[in-house]
Amino acid sequence: MKREDGLLTKRFDKLLIANRGEIAMRILRACHELGIKTVAVYSDADRNAPHVRYADEAYHIGAPPARESYLVIEKILDIAKRSGAEAIHPGYGFLAERAVFAQACVDNDIVFVGPPARAIDIMGDKQEARQTVKAAGVPIVPGTEPGLNDEEMIAAAAEIGFPVLVKAVAGGGGKGMRPVHRAEDLPDAIAGARREALSAFGDDVVYLEKMITEARHIEIQLLADAHGNAVYLGERECSLQRRHQKLIEEAPSFVVDEDLRQRMGAVAVAAAKAVNYVNAGTIEFLVDKDKNFYFLEMNTRLQVEHPVTELVTGIDIAQEMLRVARGRKLRFSQEDIQIKGWAIECRINAEDPYNNYLPSTGTITTMRLPTGPGVRVDTGVFPGYEITPYYDSMISKLICYGETRGEAVLRMRRALEEYRIMGVKTNIPFHQIMVESHRFLTGQFDTSFVETRFSMEEGEGESHDLEAAIFAALAAHRQGQQASQIVARGARDTSNWKWYSRWERLRK
Amino acid sequence: MKYYTKVNNQEYEIEIDHEHEITVNGEKYVIDFQQLPDAGLASLLINNQSLEAVVEDQDESWEVLMMGKLYTVKVQDERTYRLALARGLSADSGEGEVKAPMPGIIIAVPAVVGNVVKQGDKVIILESMKMENELRAPRDGIITQVKVTTGASVEKDQVLIVISDPETGD
Incomplete structure (x- = not known):
């Protein structure tokens, strides 16, 4: 089926993965389970990466910087044609939310495993997305249109209710943004925001938005087919973030009951239908302390944190994406979807939580992953892998499942302890302190928690300095013994290797 | 032993x-x-x-x-x-250097030669891995050398700033 809005669905037996790392592995696995042949692409930095080794075919696409490899549409399409791939899965990041890429695939008669190009376009434009979903009855954060004069904004603020945010249309990075708690402060704040926006962006147009305090970031996972069916797969709680990067996600959410889930789900489905959405997508909401929820944005792709939803619904989202792209109808209706148990995901990043979360580069020397009941690890790295500055710092996703939230937390604690990775610093200690913290255990956190009220020091549990010192001293001692006995070649009448093995046996 | x-x-x-x-x-x-x-x-x-x-x-x-x-x-x-x-070597010598933990581009240099800094003060902002990263002073002291300027691209382990003990000049 081919649609005017840039959707193409048809059967395919070979698929190109326009991505790398753990998400490329995730898609590869889903393809192999469904008997679909896979084509990987790789930059110079990724020749030895698992997604290259596990794919049926692999093609080199250029230098390590993404703009010379994973982001070059022409190269990807060229390899799809050369390899005979009939479909492309973009993963997340890179080309996943570029409408031109989705359209280019369809124009070349290649299935894009994702939504129609037009839906990506609309949801990618903040203003257009807001207007479209608002018309479909989706609640958005109350605010004014841009371009009102000062008097009009002051009048509007009284209606919206304080606190409000004054925001610059051209804004970003907090510039031209002012929180206002009292009506008498508003005129000065508007003037200040205009000045700041003019000097930073050359544009002094501002607007007002209601400030949502103690907000949680909760999102609804959707699946829609090309036959007009759409379902929601429950919510994910993603409030634990730092600099807008999610760190821990869970499903379900502490604050969402069945009634709220149904209301948010229905609204999310309405938002998707407003853009004739097809395939997997996510609607992000802000939820305030009175459980009002507001549309934030739609992610028109598979998300990093999709595994927590897979574990509590039993639905393999990556496989479903492929089925939908092949033109199949969804195999389940809303009534079939039940949330069972609890799942938590910790993003393991190469960064140093003790040093302001600085990214850490280097070669992974040792890696032993946790396993056992209720533990899933999605990763694209291995011992010997070099973490380069070219791509993001996520090493793996550690996902734990339990019958209850408590059981999932206990498993996460245990799995974090079992995780052995050396060569680069990781944020595992951050996760350990977080999952032990009172606030996390009682579900009392909002989107500002990590940045404003969390500290690595306060959660510092028992330290094992003595044991660490003993390990190091014994390792140093043994190294010293070996060094003093392995001598230069020729000075001993047998090879050092033979001698070493004798020495090992003697020690036993 | x-x-x-x-x-x-x-x-x-x-x-x-x-x-x-x-x-x-x-x-x-x-x-x-x-x-x-x-x-x-x-x-x-x-x-x-x-x-x-x-x-x-x-x-x-x-x-x-x-x-x-x-x-x-x-x-x-x-x-x-x-x-x-x-x-008479202290175990902590060499800690007065701020090195680039990864390759990147210098976005800002809040450190100025002659300034007194406390451990944890922001001295350099380095962009790498699509993020702005704040590098902080590893110890108290006086900034004696600033070896980079805004816009410079640096290699991993390159020394960016030297902080000395105000007493010994070490």
């Missing part, structure tokens, strides 16, 4: 009496230490308490990863320890 170790500012004198017995700061422990064939992995029984760690030799110290936490342990044998004492 005796070793002097230091980890998180805790010092331990570890005497290896024989293969299965050590004395730490005067207290005896029964131990069994096995290095597994797998790179870096070691198993230790201390009075039958079982611990596993990854132990790696770094240039001037040992890194021990145990129960999710990374410990940096300085280990000196008796001879090295005495020599260092005789030369």
